[in-house]
Amino acid sequence: MTGPSDSELIAAVLAGDIDSFSGLVRRYQDTCVRFAVRMLGSRVDADDALQSAFMRAFRNLRNCREPERFGGWLYQIVINECKTYATRQRRRELRFTPATNVIERAVAPGSEPEGDTDVGGHIEYALGMLPAEQREAFLLKHVEELTYDEMSAMTGVSVPALKMRVKRACDGLRDLLEGVYHA
Amino acid sequence: MPENYDEKAMDKDAQFAERVAGPLRAAEHVHPSFEKRVMEKVYAEGPLLYPATVSRPSWWRRERVFRISPLAGLALAAGIGTIIVLSGVALGSRLSTRPTAAAQTASAPRADTVQLVRFVFVEPSAASVELVGDFNEWTRGTTRLQRSGAPGVWVASVPLSPGRHEYAFIINGSRWVADPLAVKSTDDFGTESSVIRVGAAVSTT
Numbered sequence: 001m002t003g004p005s006d007s008e009l010i011a012a013v014l015a016g017d018i019d020s021f022s023g024l025v026r027r028y029q030d031t032c033v034r035f036a037v038r039m040l041g042s043r044v045d046a047d048d049a050l051q052s053a054f055m056r057a058f059r060n061l062r063n064c065r066e067p068e069r070f071g072g073w074l075y076q077i078v079i080n081e082c083k084t085y086a087t088r089q090r091r092r093e094l095r096f097t098p099a100t101n102v103i104e105r106a107v108a109p110g111s112e113p114e115g116d117t118d119v120g121g122h123i124e125y126a127l128g129m130l131p132a133e134q135r136e137a138f139l140l141k142h143v144e145e146l147t148y149d150e151m152s153a154m155t156g157v158s159v160p161a162l163k164m165r166v167k168r169a170c171d172g173l174r175d176l177l178e179g180v181y182h183a
Numbered sequence: 184m185p186e187n188y189d190e191k192a193m194d195k196d197a198q199f200a201e202r203v204a205g206p207l208r209a210a211e212h213v214h215p216s217f218e219k220r221v222m223e224k225v226y227a228e229g230p231l232l233y234p235a236t237v238s239r240p241s242w243w244r245r246e247r248v249f250r251i252s253p254l255a256g257l258a259l260a261a262g263i264g265t266i267i268v269l270s271g272v273a274l275g276s277r278l279s280t281r282p283t284a285a286a287q288t289a290s291a292p293r294a295d296t297v298q299l300v301r302f303v304f305v306e307p308s309a310a311s312v313e314l315v316g317d318f319n320e321w322t323r324g325t326t327r328l329q330r331s332g333a334p335g336v337w338v339a340s341v342p343l344s345p346g347r348h349e350y351a352f353i354i355n356g357s358r359w360v361a362d363p364l365a366v367k368s369t370d371d372f373g374t375e376s377s378v379i380r381v382g383a384a385v386s387t388t
Contacts, residue, residue, distance in 0.1 A: 013229075018230070018233055021229070022222050025218045029213045029217055030210070034211040047217065054221045055221070058228070123206055142201070170199055173200075
């Protein structure tokens with residue numbers, strides 16, 4: 001980490017130098033965006049959720065009890081914000097065609113669907129088919145590569161429950177992607 | 184966890200998860216405008232949440248909401264004029280105000296005496312006029328000018344310590360106006376404010 005530490009930036013903001021918050025935004029925006037994009041399946045929604053998360057962090061900066069661990073604190077906020085957005089966002093128009101195990105996206109002819117990303121499309125669509133809590137658990141475990149203890153600390157969900165969610169996510173993805181991966 | 188979810192099954196899951204997760208681990212980046220958009224919101228709320236303890240808060244240095252469109256000439260053409268009226272030399276003394284021109288000279292006060300400076304701003308169409316400056320830490324809502332008896336004339340008296348002060352007016356809560364009759368000071372971002380010197384003589388030039 002170069003430049004002022006998180007603690008120093010936070011202390012500056014609390015003292016009225018709100019410009020310093022931009023240092024925290026720059027430092028963590030890309031760290032958080034991957035989870036948000038994968039969780040919400042839409043860059044637009046991810047952008048909105050991240051903005052909300054950063055603003056929640058800004059408004060509650062006095063409550064960040066361990067400024068030196070701002071990153072983890074912010075990540076918790078991002079997870080919660082994405083959960084909120086996931087429940088609010090309209091369900092993406094996806095449909096699963098069992099006959100061919102091909103995941104298709106139902107869009108109006110000629111329209112460009114929202115949420116295109118660069119990662120393998122099938123995987124993302126399959127991920128979007130999972131219940132939000134399974135999707136979240138899978139992403140935190142296998143994409144963000146957190147330990148179950150870290151996941152539990154961030155989500156407030158017990159380790160056994162998280163393991164179950166990850167397993168069910170794997171089962172669901174395996175079914176959905178059978179035709180893609182021959183899993 | 185199912186009883187038959189043994190280590191072999193876990194390994195199988197882990198292998199499958201690894202294949203699926205690989206592409207999902209590709210880096211993502213926020214839109215280039217993300218920081219700017221977040222900071223716009225931060226600047227809008229920040230001064231209220233975290234009042235500045237420095238002489239000039241950062242929202243003033245960065246925020247562009249209050250950019251002046253018409254500067255001195257246009258302001259004058261629109262009927263805006265500002266006069267600084269100097270009071271009696273010591274705060275609490277009997278006020279005997281008199282209007283000043285650009286180079287106001289007062290009777291010589293003691294150098295360590297706070298002086299009551301009366302700011303007058305003329306703008307008939309204004310619904311509100313605020314004064315911000317280094318003396319109130321550029322904090323909006325701190326010093327509101329009041330309507331005087333004359334139509335369109337707004338006034339406020341502010342105790343100022345001797346020395347150089349910078350200030351500006353905010354009209355209707357959004358329009359930043361430097362004093363058209365005073366010396367200008369421009370910050371790094373091109374925003375103009377005005378200068379008043381309080382001391383042995385009070386001057387806006």
